[in-house]
Amino acid sequence: MLRCWCVSAICLFVAACGMPRDPEKTSERIASTHELRVGVTDNGEWADAQSTEPRGIEPDLVRQFAAQIGAHVLWTRGSEISLVHALKENELDVAIGGFDKKTAWKSVAGVSQPFAETTDNKKHVFLAAPGENRFILTLDTFLTDHMRASKAAQA
Amino acid sequence: MRGVPRKPEAEAELRKAKRLAWVSMAYILSTIAMLFMVMAGSQALKTELSGELLSLVPPTLFLIGDRISRREPDTRYPFGYERAVSAGYVGAAVALLMVGVYLLGEGAMKLVTKEHPTIGGFPLFGHVIWTGWLGIAVLLWSGIPAHFLGRAKRAAAETLYDKTLAADADINAADWQSAGAAIIGMIGIGFGLWWADSAAAVLISLEIIRSGWTELSTALGDIMDRRPLTLDSKENDPVTDHVTEFLRRQPWVDDVVVRVRERGREFTAEAHVVPKNDEVSVEQVSRTGELACKVDPRLADVTIAPVKELPEDVARSRQPVDA
Numbered sequence: 001m002l003r004c005w006c007v008s009a010i011c012l013f014v015a016a017c018g019m020p021r022d023p024e025k026t027s028e029r030i031a032s033t034h035e036l037r038v039g040v041t042d043n044g045e046w047a048d049a050q051s052t053e054p055r056g057i058e059p060d061l062v063r064q065f066a067a068q069i070g071a072h073v074l075w076t077r078g079s080e081i082s083l084v085h086a087l088k089e090n091e092l093d094v095a096i097g098g099f100d101k102k103t104a105w106k107s108v109a110g111v112s113q114p115f116a117e118t119t120d121n122k123k124h125v126f127l128a129a130p131g132e133n134r135f136i137l138t139l140d141t142f143l144t145d146h147m148r149a150s151k152a153a154q155a
Numbered sequence: 156m157r158g159v160p161r162k163p164e165a166e167a168e169l170r171k172a173k174r175l176a177w178v179s180m181a182y183i184l185s186t187i188a189m190l191f192m193v194m195a196g197s198q199a200l201k202t203e204l205s206g207e208l209l210s211l212v213p214p215t216l217f218l219i220g221d222r223i224s225r226r227e228p229d230t231r232y233p234f235g236y237e238r239a240v241s242a243g244y245v246g247a248a249v250a251l252l253m254v255g256v257y258l259l260g261e262g263a264m265k266l267v268t269k270e271h272p273t274i275g276g277f278p279l280f281g282h283v284i285w286t287g288w289l290g291i292a293v294l295l296w297s298g299i300p301a302h303f304l305g306r307a308k309r310a311a312a313e314t315l316y317d318k319t320l321a322a323d324a325d326i327n328a329a330d331w332q333s334a335g336a337a338i339i340g341m342i343g344i345g346f347g348l349w350w351a352d353s354a355a356a357v358l359i360s361l362e363i364i365r366s367g368w369t370e371l372s373t374a375l376g377d378i379m380d381r382r383p384l385t386l387d388s389k390e391n392d393p394v395t396d397h398v399t400e401f402l403r404r405q406p407w408v409d410d411v412v413v414r415v416r417e418r419g420r421e422f423t424a425e426a427h428v429v430p431k432n433d434e435v436s437v438e439q440v441s442r443t444g445e446l447a448c449k450v451d452p453r454l455a456d457v458t459i460a461p462v463k464e465l466p467e468d469v470a471r472s473r474q475p476v477d478a
Contacts, residue, residue, distance in 0.1 A: 020285055021347030023271055110196070110273035113283070130196075131271020131349050133285070140276030141283040148281075 020133035024090050027134045036071040036093055038062050039083035043098030046124070049077045058096040058126070061115060065142050084109050087129045094139070095127040103127070110136050115143040116150065160316050160420060161452040172311040172320055173221065176214035179304055179327070183211050186297040193289040196273035198265050199340035199355035200290055202258045206333060206363050207297065209254060212247045213323035216240060220319065224419045237419030240319050244374035251367030255360050262356035271349040274341075287341045294341070298334025301327045313386060316420050316453050318377070321386050322370055329366070333359040380416045394451045398424050401450050402459075405443055407431055412469050421455040427462050427469045435461055 022028070030036055040059065042049045047056045054075055066073045076083070076092060083095040087109045099105070101114055101123040110130045114123035126143065128136045159165045187207050194200035220240035228235040265272075274290070276283035305327030312321035336358040343351020376384075383392040395415045402411040410429040415422050426447070428440075440459050447457040 019342075019345035020274065020287055021345065023347045023349040025347075110275065113276055113278060128273070128275075130273050131344075133274050133287070133344065133347075136273060136275035137283070137285050140278075144276065144278045144283045 020137065022132040022134045024129070024132060026090075026093055026129060026132040027138065030069060030071050030093070030135070034071045035074050036062070036066045036069070037074045037076065037091070039076045039078055039086055039092045039095040041078060041080050041083055041095070041097030046098035047096050049097075057116070058098070058124075061143075061146065062094065062096060062126075064146075065139065068142060069138065080105070084127065087127060090129050090132075093129055093132070093135065099125055099127055101125050112136060113140040113144045113147070115146045117147075160314075162314065164314055168311050168314040169221075172308065172315060172317070173218060175304065175308050175311065176217050179214045179308075179323075180211060182300060182304065183207055183214075186293065189293040189296065193277065193286050193293055195275065195286045195290075197287075197290065197337075197341065197344070197352050198262055198270075198272060199337040199352045199359060200294075202262060202356040202359045202363075203294065203297065203333060203337045205254055205258055206359060209247075209251050209363065210323075210326055210330075212250070213319060213326065216243045216247060217317075217319055217323065219243070220419075235418065237421065238378070240419055241374050241377040244319060244322075244370060245378065248367050248371035248374055252364060252371060253367075255364035255367050258360035259357060259364065262353050262360055265353040266350060266357070269349070270353070272344060272352045274344055285345075287345055290341050291338050294334045294338045298331035298338075301330035301334075305330070316386065318373060318386065318417075318420075322366075322373065326366055329362070333362050336362075377417055383415055383417050383422060394422060394453065395424075397450050398426065398447055398454070398457065401447055402426055402428060402443065407435055407439060410465065412465055412472060414469070414472055415454075418455070420453070422451065422453045423455055424457040426457060426459050427465055428459055429464060430461055 040047050040049045040054045045056055047054060047058045053059075054077075062073055076086070078086070080095075080097065083092060083097070084105045086092040087095055095109065099111075101111060103111065103125070105111075105127060108130065110128035110132065112126040112128055114125050116124045118124065126139060128139060159169055187204060190200055190204045190207065194204060217240075220243060223239040224235075224237045226232075226236040274286050277286040277289055279289075305324045308320055308324035308327060312318070312324055336355045340352045340355025343355070383394055384390065385392050392415075395413055398415065399411060399413045402408050402413065407430050408428055409431045411426055413424055413426045415424045424447070426444075440461060444457045444459045447459070448454050
């Protein structure tokens with residue numbers, strides 16, 4: 001009995017190291033194709049989608065993140081609704097454009113941890129393909145580190 | 156003491172039961188707060204959270220009900236206030252059922268629309284860890300102590316013959332099942348199985364519906380004066396037979412029909428007695444009533460009505476239920 005428990009505990013522990021996994025294998029795909037598919041919608045200083053290469057706070061962050069996971073960014077431009085739809089259909093990995101934690105899309109798309117908090121108490125986030133939890137965890141780790149670093153820089 | 160079975164340990168047990176109710180409420184509130192923090196996009200955790208919120212009701216009803224049911228009878232409520240708890244339970248059970256059905260629908264809908272639950276990272280002490288691990292830890296907290304709390308309540312419920320407390324104890328003791336289902340759901344998500352979460356949510360909502368149904372039928376039975384059942388609700392309580400046998404043994408009794416009803420933790424019995432002859436003294440009748448009351452510690456009152464022949468409806472109460 002005890003041995004049985006030990007064996008299953010070890011199995012669980014070994015399996016747990018790879019957890020969580022992505023149901024649609026986003027992380028594995030990025031690791032093999034080195035492509036991060038990002039949707040961007042225009043929103044002031046957060047994201048400027050007009051120029052050939054998107055500019056602003058969020059596109060810069062996306063490029064940093066892509067560099068960290070060894071990928072280059074494939075940009076898609078669109079309205080919020082078309083981007084969110086693409087996230088749900090797993091045609092995009094991330095969507096940016098000044099979304100905050102209380103976005104109306106949070107029931108449809110995955111919402112990351114905040115990377116910035118503005119004076120109006122809005123916590124700014126990225127949207128991600130829903131349920132791709134390993135990928136979102138990687139993104140959350142990156143964004144949380146960024147948030148900590150910028151807070152430390154302010155102080 | 157009013158409203159408590161005549162047993163030496165009953166009063167101490169009642170104090171213990173009240174303490175357990177307060178401990179339960181604090182414990183459930185702690186679980187709710189933690190679940191709220193870690194539930195992220197998980198339907199299983201949301202369902203578990205709703206279940207926890209509903210499980211605040213029984214201990215609350217127990218504490219409030221104990222105060223109300225102890226009130227003395229008055230002109231407005233000539234039989235006393237013991238039934239207040241049963242009335243409260245009808246409402247609580249209906250709420251439990253409706254929330255259960257709602258959550259079942261929601262969980263099933265998420266399965267049908269293939270919604271992938273998002274559970275990302277949680278910043279904790281300078282690290283970011285997967286929220287699912289925290290979810291599992293909270294679920295362990297919601298399941299394991301509840302089991303022991305349930306066992307302690309069960310013991311108190313048996314001494315006090317308190318059905319609401321017994322139902323509460325059963326819910327607590329069964330909590331590990333829904334927590335276990337939610338844990339399996341979380342591990343499923345961890346393995347990349349998006350449907351595991353909604354499937355667990357459906358299981359938990361079925362458990363909520365089941366306990367709502369059980370409580371509703373118990374509470375309705377109480378209000379409808381069903382014959383008392385044993386605390387585990389499996390069979391008829393022998394108290395009716397015991398009183399009947401006792402009265403039959405009296406030398407002056409020819410025939411008797413005893414009807415017992417539950418009033419909260421206590422029983423009241425009504426006995427229609429056909430005496431062997433017309434010479435029955437008031438002394439005899441009231442003495443027999445007092446003695447009959449001692450047959451079972453839960454009996455608060457035995458009313459003896461001497462009759463020439465049994466009224467039709469009273470006699471019918473001996474008919475077995477048509478299967």
